[in-house]
Amino acid sequence: MVQIKTPEQIAKMREAGLVVAAIHAATREAAVPGATTKDLDEVARKVIADHGATSNFLGYGGFPATICTSVNEVVVHGIPDTETVLKDGDIISIDAGAVIDGWHGDAAYTAFVGTGHAPELVELSRVTEESMWAGIAAMKVNNRLVDISKAIESYIRRQPRPATGKYGIIEDYGGHGIGTEMHMDPHLLNYVSRKRGKGIKLVPGVCLAIEPMVSLGTARTKVLADEWTVLTTDGTWSSHWEHSIALTEQGPLVLTAPDCGREKLAQYGVEAAPDPLK
Structure with a gap:
């Protein structure tokens, strides 16, 4: 069953989404050479507490942290710790979430640590992020899930x-x-599968987290013994981008983007829905 939200419920999800956006801003600033991934988790914890929210990651299926910190060849679900020290030239995907009054927000981004990154890494992140926005732009009333x-x-x-x-x-x-x-x-899915069919019809009130993950090599992954950390099987580095989006009568509303996705969606000829909190 797909949950359809009312405008009032979408407004609550927008509140949670803005907390996630604040986590992204704070962790991006803290993702510098010498910082540990545990340091970033502490930053995220403080942001969540300061906004009166709760974490939807901490304790989820036994997950022990507030954010996922996935460095280089780690695709998703990297566990913050004190042993992983960020180095100049690393890339890190940070996945974060928050809950306000029972309503969830979830988003991820890829950051560059230090300077001097190889052009193919910069392009990898760009391609992954832009593919996400292309998917968001396809989130239109009466489209199907497969269109995304x-x-x-x-x-x-x-x-x-x-x-x-x-x-x-x-x-x-x-x-x-x-x-x-x-x-x-x-x-x-982030690709078309004939086995899955066209999927649901997109109607106002549908809310999705759209999150492509792309590597510089294989599409295949493996999970470490901690039962969380997901790596590429060939060791190639990867990027992960995600936003939570509500489909409204006025179009897509990017709940976890500070500007509701207005600037990026305009590049695809799509008008973002207005912010329900303004």
Whole structure:
């Protein structure tokens, strides 16, 4: 069952989304050479507490931290610790969430640590982020779920190949519904699968977390013994971008973007829905 939200409920999700945006801003500033991933988790904890929110990551399925910190070849679900020290040239994907009055927000971004990153890493992050926005732009009333998957995959496939030969669209993980829980139906693939059909029709009140994950090589992953940390099987580095979006009568509302996604969506000829908190 897909949960359909009222405008009032979407406004609550916007509140949670703005907390997530604040976590992103604070952790991006703190992701410097010499910082540990545990340091970033402490930053996120403080932001959540300062906003009177709660964490939807901490304790989720036994997850021991407030954010996921996935460095270099780690795709998703990296656990913050004191041993992982960020180095100049690293990339890190930070996935964060928050809950306000029972309503969830969830978003991720890829950051560059220090300076002097290889051009293919900069392009990897750009391609991943832009594929997310292409997917968000396809979140239109009466479209189908598969239209989002197609937009994401098509964007990635159109890009010039990296020096490694290809971009790997991670197959084992994807987007999801979000609302009174962090992970809800429907599951959203980042590529088109004939086996999955067209998926649900998109109607006002549908809320999704759209999150492509792309590597500089394989689409395949493996999970470490901690049962959380997901790596590429060939050791190639990866990028992860995510936003939570509500579909409204006026169009998509990017709940976890400070400007509701207005600037980026305009580049795709799509007008973002107005902020319900203003």
